[in-house]
Amino acid sequence: MALAHSLVVDNIGSLITNDPTVGEGPLGILRNAAVVITDGDVEFVGPAGATADERIDAEGACVLPGFVDSHTHLVFAGDRAEEFTARMAGQPYDGGGIRVTTDATRATDTSELDRLVRLRLHEAHWAGTTTIEIKSGYGLNVADEARSLEIAKRHTTETTFLGAHLLPSEYEGRADDYIDLVCTEMLDASRPHAKWIDAFCETGAFDEEQCRAVLEAGEAAGLGMRLHGNQLGTGPGVQLAVECGCASVDHCTHLTDGDVDALAGSDTVATFLPAADFSTRQPYPDARRVIDAGATVAIASNCNPGSSYTTSMSFCIAIAVREMRMTIDEAIQAVTTGGAAALQRDDVGHLSPGAAGHLVILDAPSHHHLAYRPGVPLIRHTIGPLGSES
């Protein structure tokens, strides 16, 4: 066995630990601090001046846990810039463009799809993401869903089977038949590569009963459950997710009082995807209302070529603060501990001894700069497992 290797990130002006028992406020901030990472895990968090085999000088900058992006669709080919441009010129978003990406993805060979995923992961890593969930959902047949998940699993443990993303055109008018396929043969082929199951519960995608069938089949097969819901209007998504015990319900753009109450009374995380609301010109959700009710919230990128083609969690933070009535501290929590909760992980999203040694060093003295300096690439250095280290 090789000797342990240790790395100290020293001279940290402001360290966000997310452990309120060791530092200031809900983010557990330590000033003039150091973090020691040994063999990939945090070994020490405390005053600057710690020693280790290797040293990185943060030069007084802010350091925070690497971002946990709990919702992406990275396995795809092609882009939909033209659809985006048409939408910005007034054409409404209805999710129908998913079929364009499905055609492109099916037609692309596995090595090229894998190369595209690697490029996107590299981009996400440079933008500070160190834990990422990746969904299928652009295969929409047995072989291509399983293939998408097999590719995703090369890069992350957080893989999600989303066969119920949209009805493929070959099943037009036969949605129940397609759902049967998703729940049987497609699930069987995908299950070895998936940790989670997901469905898109929305007018134009799948209804409550179809989504319930998918979630129940996934759970019976040993997968964790998550759901897309309430993106384009109110609907049964949130309450179905809570009823089924999903780890997370994602979008939550349109919520009734009953939805907010259901979230607050559950362990289901409300995951907001503000970059999707940005790029589809949806109204922004009022996160304040959900937080104040007592629900746990996360923010994720939803990186995909149709409704949210960004890997930038910093951009999502800035939008959440400007538009969703979140404080900067809440937005930081939502992209770290919130994302971890949405994936039911307790080893990421915080920097405490024993946690994963995933962190970002900012080109800024304070985490406030992630909202205060919108559009500026403030991630100076990412330490974590995705992509190559920057």
Add this chain to the structure above:
Amino acid sequence: MALAHSLVVDNIGSLITNDPTVGEGPLGILRNAAVVITDGDVEFVGPAGATADERIDAEGACVLPGFVDSHTHLVFAGDRAEEFTARMAGQPYDGGGIRVTTDATRATDTSELDRLVRLRLHEAHWAGTTTIEIKSGYGLNVADEARSLEIAKRHTTETTFLGAHLLPSEYEGRADDYIDLVCTEMLDASRPHAKWIDAFCETGAFDEEQCRAVLEAGEAAGLGMRLHGNQLGTGPGVQLAVECGCASVDHCTHLTDGDVDALAGSDTVATFLPAADFSTRQPYPDARRVIDAGATVAIASNCNPGSSYTTSMSFCIAIAVREMRMTIDEAIQAVTTGGAAALQRDDVGHLSPGAAGHLVILDAPSHHHLAYRPGVPLIRHTIGPLGSES
């Protein structure tokens, strides 16, 4: 005299020339193109395969003119992250924080201020900006205004004397006395380092007559005129700027029908500063209305520590498209030819033989990606005079 040095940027998938006589549409787009730059100026624009002393392969990416950022306040010390955070929590913006930056700037020595400007220029360069205007306005006394402009002039020809930015606290209750100082001794000391004069025409800053006095004094001293107006509410700014023949009136967040008519009937450019509207939570201006009326529009970053601490013109483009009813093509024009018009420059903002050889190579096949991929740093390579070449 040294031999001419030539550089070809070859294998460009999509080249935005901004010359509609040579390519498709208003952006004059050429496909599969090359640009040759000789001794800093564009020598050739045409089909891929051109030769030169040095070659950069754009690998099919989009290339466009470097951004012209016609409105920044880069000469300052300190930051105002706490003011930003308080504002996001509900405190309104009234511009009063300018005094905080004035105190910090006056207290900082010249070499440190110059270092800070260089860092910000480097950041702007990496974000694709190749022509930049820099204002004074955080000195607010004779020596510090002149010093700020002396620093700015080391880095750009587009320097603007903004002594009338806000009333310094030592002149509380004596605004007319301060304006007298601005128009005489401060102008005399600043004029050698300035190309433009500017004033902040807004409730809480200076009124119409005070701003008119400043503009007239500047013009008499040989400076070009520009004006801040209509940021926080409607007011006399736009009409004063048009009446005086200003090159540009900047902010234009709140416009009456009369303001729009005045802009449309003039050569004064309407410069929008969407990142300031973002960071002060102002409503976004309706650029569509101004463009459709026939006015020339620009977009600039307004980089400053109070209301808009970003150098990212890409961010400004994305916000303009999402929020201001501009098409992507119009937003691209606004940050290139629009910025050039606001500075009365015809050598930048386009790529035609004889123009400055300032361009950016994107990590994307199309300029649409600047709005389609918000928050993602898409500037792969900037060729231009600001900062060191990336």
